């Protein structure tokens with residue numbers, strides 16, 4: 194009873210007076226109960242909030258405090274606020290429970306982010322034929338042709354295909370079919386997401402003890418240790434050669450087109466450490482394998498619901514292939530592009546988007562004041578329905 198009243202007082206203190214509180218069936222409930230309502234009914238809570246406040250912010254209480262959900266018309270201004278004021282990394286690290294999942298490294302090191310932006314994306318035309326080859330080989334290995342109708346779980350098969358392609362981009366040709374790496378790149382994410390989902394159901398003060406009781410937490414740690422052991426020798430050797438001026442990635446060589454090589458060539462200071470680089474590789478696998486898998490599966494389901502599109506897409510790809518396939522051919526697949534975009538619009542990767550943690554006070558052009566340490570987001574999923 195004492196704890197209930199204590200939590201109620203705490204919840205009252207964090208509730209902002211100026212915004213409607215959504216997700217609470219009565220005037221006010223303790224935050225651990227509001228947290229459970231949010232965990233099980235997030236989509237419904239956001240839908241209700243948005244329908245009652247189409248142009249105004251509203252708030253939702255989770256165990257970690259009040260989150261302010263902004264209306265869609267602030268999207269442009271929110272996306273233009275620099276990271277030093279409204280940090281997406283800190284919001285992501287906060288949501289994915291950085292200290293328990295190893296995600297806290299993304300606050301200390303931004304190397305993975307700059308490698309994706311400055312090395313991987315500009316070199317996609319060099320890497321794309323390699324990814325195509327890996328895709329063909331992965332499909333042959335994982336989804337072999339069969340003579341009759343065969344029941345399969347596409348989610349599981351495409352998970353392996355996605356891991357193979359991500360591995361080609363992240364660890365390069367020598368390791369991309371390594372069973373240990375492929376296992377880590379799928380299972381680290383899965384185990385950590387179980388850890389996150391379970392821990393977030395409980396009050397923050399319980400987590401430092403509760404995590405030790407979760408097998409997923411230990412499995413996540415085990416995957417990370419395995420990744421460091423696996424990538425360690427290669428990283429050590431390449432760093433040695435790079436330091437001695439004997440090796441650096443050749444921009445024209447497809448074998449050198451992978452994140453591991455670019456990281457070694459770029460990492461400085463604290464980042465130039467074998468464990469840190471292996472850790473960042475695992476975090477990139479976390480960012481890429483399941484997101485790509487979910488996109489593949491969603492597109493497949495959306496197309497299955499509209500089978501008339503299959504012939505249109507097939508025709509578009511065949512026409513383009515007749516002109517000779519090259520990395521630039523993808524830019525001409527307009528119908529496929531709109532299917533991918535539309536599928537992503539109706540089933541985005543996360544229910545909430547544009548998550549930001551404010552590191553200073555900020556006032557929007559419309560006068561909306563956001564105090565330092567606020568967590569804000571947008572109901573991307575519901576806005577797109």
Ligand code: HEM
Pocket residue numbers: 281282285299305306309313362477480481484485488542543547548
């Ligand atoms: C269809 C596939 C993908 C989708 C839908 C997707 C979606 C997202 C989303 C929503 C975020 C923001 C996370 C948040 O704030 O909640 C994000 C961040 C990020 N993604 Fe992706 N992603 C995809 C593929 C990839 C791939 C292939 C890579 C790397 C090769 C990648 C690397 C990253 C990185 C580095 C971040 C930022 C993490 C940080 O700030 O430290 N993503 N992605």
